[in-house]
Amino acid sequence: MKLLLVEDDLDLGNGVRIALSSQDMEVVWVRRLVDAAQVLDSTLCDLVLLDLGLPDGDGLTLLRRLRRERQSLPILILTARDALEDRVHGLDTGADDYLVKPFALAELLSRVRALVRRSYGFGVDAIEVRGLVLNDSTRQVSVRDRVVDLSRSEYELLSALLRRAGRIVTRHVLEEQALPSQVGSESNVLDVHMSNLRRKIGDGYIRTVRGVGYVIDTVAPDKARSA
Template sequence: MKILLIEDDLDLGNGVRIALANQGMDAVWVRTLDDARRHLETGGCDLVLLDLGLPDGDGLTLLSYIRRVRQGMPVLILSARDALSDRLRGLDSGADDYLVKPFELAELLSRVRALARRSFGFDGEALAVRGLALHAPTRRVSVQGAAVELTASEYELLKMLMMRAGRVVTRRSLEEQALPGSQSGSNTLDVHMANLRRKIGDGYVRTVRGVGYVIDQPGSE
């Protein structure tokens, strides 16, 4: 899971980044609103950890931007503002959760996992959709209990699709996050996707023409 950490405090930011990495989460750490917006526009992430008191402005302005362009993006506010009015303002502005500083890293990790479960069905270790399973710590993939061997690129593509099961993932997002270095407009993604489909079998990955790909949830059309 890719996490965008927006925190200007050096000690706290580095501590959170290390804690996330130790849990197998890929964290990008930025310290300003400008850098955060730039990353959101050019890179990809699955969840945002947002400090409010940043050097170049209030984090709530970035939260408003996220809600305009990525309505479903999970956002957890990390802030020293502990008044009830501040917490209510953050939640009413669109945050999914609010954690007051100082906090224990164990509680932060627990809340991140809870958000991931609610948003993606991801518990930090395993994903499963209609008999297709992916175990993040071991990078093992199986179909109906039978192990499937994937390349690193195929694994990253499958993980992105499973974490967003039921939602279309655009070609651009897949290329930028799962296939860094590939050229937009090339057939690299199509080749990897064809190989992935061949290995996991038909009926899992659906093409949305002109947009991208999706793994449908049970009961969806």
């Protein structure tokens, strides 16, 4: 789980970074909007913690951009702006949650966990996208009511993609999460597993983003092109 923390206050930023890292979350911490944009352009982040009053601009600028480009990326605002109209404006602009400073780290961690559960389906038995269903409690996968027999690695790859449906998942993330003991620096293990997975679940689900990774689109490819 990789989080982007955009916070210019050194003491607060360091405290939040330590608290999140203690929960086995990888934290990338930046203090300016320009640096946040660079990270988001080059790294797959699972959640953004966003301050609003930053040295080079208002965090709402970045929030608007993310809502145009990555509609499902969870964003939690951390700010000293505590007026009702500020909270309403932040949420209406696209934030998933809004936490006013000063806050207890325990509350921050609780809200982060809740956003992760809602966004990626953790704690939910079944995930379904266009008739493709993965059930964590039984570890069963079906395609339009047809049960599909997957290997453990294929199941983990499909789970990683379905939990981020609509978002590109990089090769590095897939290898790290689903194939940690199988890949080397020049290995084609991921390509072999992905080819087998596609053959079993059928065409039209897993799309290759050349040079980056893979994505399961929430809208069928033909509909996505005509929209």
